[in-house]
Amino acid sequence: MPKNPEIKKVLVIGSGPIVIGQAAEFDYAGTQACRSLKEEGMEVVLLNSNPATIMTDKDIADRVYIEPLTVEVVEQLILKEKPDSVLPTLGGQAGLNLAMELEEKGFLKENNVRLIGTTAETIKKAEDRQEFKDTMEKIGEPVAASKVVTTVQDGVEFTNTIGYPVVLRPAYTLGGSGGGIANNEYELREILENGLRLSRVGEVLVERCIAGWKEIEYEVMRDSAGNCITVCNMENIDPVGVHTGDSIVVAPSQTLGDKEYQMLRTSALNIITELGITGGCNVQYALHPESFEYCVIEVNPRVSRSSALASKATGYPIAKVAAKIALGYTLDEIKNAITGKTYASFEPMLDYCVVKIPRLPFDKFISAKRTLTTQMKATGEVMSICNNFEGALMKAIRSLEQHVDSLMSYDFSHLSSEELLEELKIVDDRRIWKIAEAIRQGIPQEEIHKITQIDLWFIDKIAILVEMEEKLRNEELTEELLTEAKRLEFPDYIIGNLNGKTEEEVKALRKEYNITAAYKMVDTCAAEFAAETPYYYSVYGGENEAAETKDKKKVLVLGSGPIRIGQGIEFDFCSVHCTWAFSKEGYETIIINNNPETVSTDFDIADKLYFEPLTPEDVENVVNVEKPDGAVVQFGGQTAIKLTEALIKMGVKILGTSAENVDAAEDRELFDGILEQCRIPRPKGHTVFTAEEAKKAAAELGYPVLVRPSYVLGGQGMQIAVNDEDVEEYIGIINQIAQEHPILVDKYLVGKEIEVDAVCDGEDILIPGIMEHIERAGIHSGDSISVYPAQTISATAKETIAEYTRRLAKALHVVGMINIQFIVCGEEVYVIEVNPRSSRTVPYISKVTGIPIVPLATKVILGHKLKDLGYTPGLQPEAKHIAIKMPVFSFEKIRGADISLGPEMKSTGECLGIATTFNEALYKAFLGAGVKLPKHKNMIITVRDEDKPDVIEIAHRFEALGYKIYATRSTAKVLKENGVKVIRTNKLEQPSPNLMDLILGHKIDLIIDTPPQGVEHSKDGFLIRRNAIETGVNVLTSLDTAAALVTSLENTDLHNLTLIDIATIDNV
Amino acid sequence: MKAFLILEDGHVFTGTSIGSTREVISEIVFNTSMTGYLEVMTDPSYAGQAVCMTYPLIGNYGICYEDQESARPWIDGYIVRELSRIPSNFRSVDSIWHYLEKHDIPGIAGIDTRALTKILREKGTMNGMITVNENYDLDEIIPRLKAYTTGKVVEKVTCREKEVLKGSGPKVALLDLGAKRNIAKSLNERGCQVTVYPAHTSAEEILKTNPDGIMLSNGPGDPKECGSIIQEVKKLYDSQVPIFAICLGHQLMALATGGDTHKMKYGHRGGNHPVKDLQTGRVYISSQNHGYVVDADSLEAKKIAKPAFVNVNDGTNEGLAYEGKNIFTVQFHPEACPGPQDSSYLFDRFMEMMGGTK
Secondary structure, three states, X not given: OOOOOOOOEEEEEOOOOOEOOEOOHHHHHHHHHHHHHHHOOOEEEEEOOOOOOOOOOOOOOOEEEOOOOOHHHHHHHHHHHOOOEEEOOOOHHHHHXXXXXXXXXXXXXXXXXXXXXXXXXXXXXXXXXXXXXXXXXXXXXXXXXXXXXXXXXXXHHHHHHHOOOEEEEEOOOOOOOOOEEEOOHHHHXXXXXXXXXXXXXXXXXXXXXXXXXXXXXXXXXXXXXOOEEEEEEEEEOOOOOOOHHHOOEEEOOOOOOHHHHHHHHHHHHHHHHHHOOOEEEEEEEEEOOOOOOEEEEEEEOOOOHHHHHHHHHHOOOHHHHHHHHHOOOOHHHOEOOOOOOOEOOOOOEOXXXXXXXXXXXXXXXXXXXXXXXXXXXXXXXXXXXXOOHHHHHHHHHHHOOOOOOOOOOOOOOOOOHHHHHHXXXXXXXXXXXXXXXXXXXXXXXXXXXXXXXXXXXXXXHHHHHHHHHHHHHHOOOOHHHHHHHHHOOOOHHHHHHHHXXXXXXXXXXXXXXXOOEEEEEOOOEOOOOOOOOOEEEEEEOOOOOOOOOOOOOEEEEEOOOOOEOOEOHHHHHHHHHHHHHHHHOOOEEEEEEOOOOOOOOOOOOOOEEEEOOOOHHHHHHHHHHHOOOEEEOOOOHHHXXXXXXXXXXXXXXXXXXXXXXXXXXXXXXXXXXXXXXXXXXOOOEEEEOOHHHHXXXXXHHOOOEEEEEOOOOOOOOOEEEOOHHHHHHHHHHHHHOOOOOOEEEEEOOOOEEEEEEEEEEOOOEEEOOEEEEOOOOXXXXXXXXXXXXXXXXXXXXXXXXXXXXXXXXXXOOXXXXXXXXXXXEOOEEEEEEEXXXXXXXXXXXXXXXXXXXXXXXXXXXXXXXXXXXXXOOEEOOOOOOEEEEEEEOOHHHOOOOOOOOOOOOOOOEEEEEEEOOHHHHHHHHHHHOOOOOOOOOEEEEEOOHHHHHHHHHHHHHHHHOOOEEEEOHHHHHHHHHOOOOEEEOEOOOOOOOEHHHHHHOOOOOEEEEOOOOXXXXXXXXXHHHHHHHHOOOEEEOOHHHHHHHHHHHHHOOOOOOOOOEHHHOXXX | OEEEEEEOOOOXXXXXXXXXXXXXXXXXXEXXXXXXXXXXXOOHHHXXXXXXXXXXXXXXXXXXXXXXXXOOOOOOEEEOOEEOOOOXXXXXXXXXXXXXXXXXXXXXXXXXXXXXXXXXXXXXXXXXXXXXXXXXXXXXXXXXXXXXXXXXXXXXXXXXXXXXXXXXXXXXXXXXXXXXXXXXXXHHHOOOXXXXXXXXXXXXXXXXXXXXXXXXXXXXXXXXXXXXXXXHHHHHHHOXXXXXXXXHHHHHHHHHOOOEEEEEEEEEEEEEEXXXXXOOOOEEEEEEEEEEEEEHHHHHHOOOEEEEEEEOOOOOEEEEEEOOOOEEEEOOEOOOOOOOOHHHHHXXXXXXXXXXXX
């Protein structure tokens, strides 16, 4: 069936800010789909509130709206742009929910807009718990005994009939928010209450617990003619009970025979057929490990994190094909872009093994529980490919960039066997390391299997790795042993460590024995057909398929690895744009990256893709084959920057700013010298190594001071100390992680925090704009609300900032990107940080100024001059609109995480508010971030003493808006004395009704709670904030944010937002 | 122990010996299925061939005898990247290591199976030798490899005696040319009484039992080697009995009615081949295992049979509907095992041809 001629203009809805459970995979899917639609001549209108995405580029869609994802906005947009169709299956749960609401309201029908890709009926059948269950029963597909409940009492009664434990799954939430396993009535009540509140429709599914069964997923495609295929299946190493997003996953399944494989495959095809899905779909199964009994756990009638993984694991572009199907094509009409010969109506065959490991944020949330449950906690993931499982696991581990490189990285050797057996019962992110230790201690595999329910096959694979560690420790490093160790993907330095050799010695031995990495192609067909797309992974022992190409100059672009707090999708945006820019300049481009969720690892972004860990050894192996003319490291975040030294050692030329100058920006002494030479002030500070030195420095500077390790990412380990005790505590924490680098102690300045990204060609600089943070210094820049153009600093200060930027860029010999953070106190401008690389704000500032910063920087790196590129150097004229970047957090997903903001970054994503007035932009930004006010017009204020004078005005203004204000004793007193009507409420330890009752009573819209500076020793604030977040109450921990919020509420006509097409913003 | 795979084009792969250490010369083919290694080994159509599995991890879920597609493995040799150290599955009763030894199947592990597959893809299926003799002499071996032919293998794999699977529905005569068990099972499950006949049973003997339908099975080797069987198939064609044929059976029916077959460069072996049902336009993912293909053009020109299925990837014929006859034949395997069960509806179609369940 050819494409439907009635479809001409398509609205694509994106997934909004990156949060846990909804990450970069939707940018990947959305971008691929938009390109696929444009290929078919469609006019594409894009809506997504996330400015860091590639899909919101004007190259990707024709009309681009970075606006809040609310029903009202979509309605307004449909009226304005008049698309004939909406494609809602690419924006994750957020996009799907929006489309459902519009359909249910009848809005789409009224305006003659059709849903393509899937129908509302299909969405309902798949997403509504009861309808789903009924549908499955109708076609004889088993589901676990379950009931949808709307009250806690219902849940308790039903569970009494089926028995504990039960799994609780709230309807219409993402990443399993609010779900969990209840083992007794107490837990049931607790989880159920929370889940009912989080569900959009107030429904929770109570289900027979099938924890311990094998968890298997199938990715299925179907077209309008009814043709169906499965793209691949995947097996979770962690049995049912851990969210698939938090599980280690392998593709294809390893422990299923053909009978089981085909049984579930046939089931998946029956399900997609019955649901009538046209496009992609994910079906999750629980398979009894000792029978053919299975249950359908869940169906996602859209592209998902799993489909992104399946696409990268097989080479089959699910989103691209889904978009074509939405237009009416059938699978046998769509070409397989990888082979260029076969069609989309086939099933990929793998001749390798894929392992995915989640990237969990416990390094950022030290107080959080590490246990893994049905509530997803991972911020990102890594994938690796090898022709054996052990090798794929080893590669995935070292791709995580979490100080892990083998099964020895977490040390549990201090535990006795009994303790270890207890530890194995805890399901957390370190479980495979515990299993490895258990094997080392001689605990039988059968016993490990009994406790963990992990299939023996996987446990035996871990045992093979442990045995290799032993051999390397005890045996001579013969050619045979080294060959085998490399086949299992042991890095050279680990082999060396175990065998008493240096890394160099191991490398030399490898050279002697001719043991080198070879590259194999991901071709969707296990070599049955010749493939055209160079998508590679490494193996040891085999023929190399990656040939060195010599016809063009070649550049190596290093990706940014897994999405984590502090290094998000922004760097993928930069890597991809840099790759495209090099390509336009006539270069052959090579990307190395290991993140399956991203656009950069799509098969047709670079000329060649190497899906590999980003470690020096893995990169060197690629370099040995490709011999690139140069590498760019300034776009891949800290991951790429960290590889600079290694690249130089390999003899690879670093393009753009030299490594010495990168070092100069990060080395305190060198940097101080440069500042002095440029006559630029910075807050006074000292470099120290011990707590004693730090206290001395603090005494000299005067408290408060900022304490942080040098070489930081996202403010990791940075804290504000107000006294000696704080200093001691922080230094202690920093030194827990082995530190080769010194610790910095700086005077903490209270002022406006300003940020600038600039491009420098060695002579001239171009500053697209100046961004101002709403929160004062002390809150990590990534967690601050950022306003472009800066609103409250003087013209003189702006000139100074531009001048300092110019001086610094020149002094550091920057060629390419530079990011600088300033503090402005009155007219005084201080520099607090310089990063000679691309930053988190680059995508945002590019889009709102219309200046293509990354392509410009790339051209400059290649020797072009800004003047020749049509730009007038210096600070560019300010745009007519105001654009505000708002951080978005995922606190509700991480039990036990402290939500108060500080110098350590905690946000997972961002959204944009753009408008012609500051207030409307701010309102949109809050709206996009999910701050929906007012509902009840009740709020709680509890602030630290320093903030009490400032909170009075804010309280007055909320009162004027009709808010009823509750406050604890001392805050209430101050407010009352200053004429604010306030209801005093008891603190936590005081009798009911107290603060907690208010919060749990679901009548509060907002809490303003500023924690004391320094170490917070009271548990109260923490408890209040956690409970508020977990009950869905907005919590602001900075008065600046609170003031901004009230301003936006005072001044915005909530029903009349202006929508701005970003694609029309043109600076030149 | 080291083992060597020597190809007739002079390529030598060095790996580790698995199974028997017996030396074997065979045709080397590759199969892309990711599961179902036991079904592949026991599919009689692989008689005369050594099979290279493109999926690198084999043996993970062990051996479950009830999954065998015939009484024993028929492959001449087995070529894998890696055999699992332990089997892990609740139904497993044996390890693949032991299974290969027990059945005296020679094999080689630890070679770059992808590199081998690419050679076969580029140069076409060829002969090879698996040996543990380190002092092999290529000058002596290669002429032998080139001279080797699979020969008449149907005789080797077909049943010796006729066998009956009881059922209350239509009576089906199944001509066993090397049949996979699931063909008889699929019919039997639909109520058919299935009588399995050895390949050289005469048409008269079959027809005199007045079957409601005749099933021609899959099987190994070059269809043109089956001269005498083809003559009998022609007689079956001339009868008015509904006929359904799979794979070799499909090829023999084409040859019996004046069509032609030819050897493909490297065949179709795996579980992911898309075939289009030309009657409905629907595409199904099929299980395949064939090295020869029917040239449908001549049959179509002579109005003897119309193409019923076509391979979406390479456009080769995948099925024929015989004009004016109650006969249809397919190149692929609706009985699956291993592979997708998508086309099992064809057994239902056959049931309808026979007048439905009685």
